[in-house]
Amino acid sequence: MxxxxxxxxxxxxxxxxxxxxxxxxxxxxxxxxxxxxxxxxxxxxxxxxxxxxxxxxSFTKWQRFSGLDEFAGLANYQRLVAIPYFSEAMINTAMWVGGALILPLAFGLGLALLLRDIPFQETFKSLFFLPRVLAPTAVGTLWYYVYAPHGVINTISVWVTGQPNDFGWLFEANTITPAIIFTFVWQTLGITMVLLLLGLAAIPKDPIEAARVDGASSWQIFRHVIWPLLLPTVFVVTILNVAAGFTAFDLLWVMANGYPSQRTLSLAVYMYYETFSKSSWAYGASIAVVLSGMVVIVSWALASMQSRVEDRIR
Missing domain, CATH: 1.20.5 (Single alpha-helices involved in coiled-coils or other helix-helix interfaces)
Incomplete structure (x- = not known):
């Protein structure tokens, strides 16, 4: 041949x-x-x-339309370390990021698991998603009167206990940040739930059915099957919520209008206060640089973790 x-x-x-x-x-x-x-x-x-x-x-002396051409070196960044307002704003921002990271994810995942197989799912999804479509200023105004000394919470407390109560939830250092974080969670819970529902819908049913046939409990199925496959969606939700926590401004500015140390509620509010209320634009720019750097570093770390998790799943 x-x-x-x-x-x-x-x-x-x-x-x-x-x-x-x-x-x-x-x-x-x-x-x-x-x-x-x-x-x-x-x-x-x-x-x-x-x-x-x-x-x-941020490396100049610009203030009140003067000093833009004067080099300040690291003076603005040294001022950040020296002034206690910045450290207080950092602590509150960390609380915001922690609240935005844990609470919406925990409650959103719980709601997503609860709603995915029940009747009238779309109705419940719409109800929980409704706060998301409201403007943050409108949400802040609404909850300002909920937390007011003679607002909804204290009125209910008077009905239940029969004792007068005019506690100022938004005027006390120990309660103002948790109160506003709760409002933030209330507004963002719907979008978190919807994204997690989409992630749950994308999980194939074969591994779940196989685990059930092997006698796995509901918790074992969630821990060893659903959760690993849901992790990419969880990371997306986490990155979005963490970025929102770092840059939170609207709710804080509206709800904490009467709080004496309003500027320390977050780095975003502190930056706005120094830049526009005190016209310290160069100092405000240094706060913005630090805040942006924190957002970039944390987002990059979360994105790297997400990439590794997706590689393992594949």
């Missing part, structure tokens, strides 16, 4: 084919760059340029 003849291309033909392929790729790249150029331009003008300007501003 005769062998089929083999054909070999000459080096010159191969080189020409590579040259043409490279030229075609370059043309495709130029066309693609042409299409995305407007988006890149918008990102550069409205996102990257302000970020760079803010970083440069």
């Amino acid at each position: 005769t062998e089929a003849p083999t054909f070999k291309l000459s080096p010159a033909v191969l080189e020409e084919a590579k040259r043409r392929e490279h030229a075609a790729n370059r043309r495709t790249g130029r066309v693609a760059l042409l299409f995305i150029a407007p988006a890149l331009l918008m990102v550069g003008i409205f996102l990257l340029a302000p970020v760079v300007f803010n970083v440069v501003l």
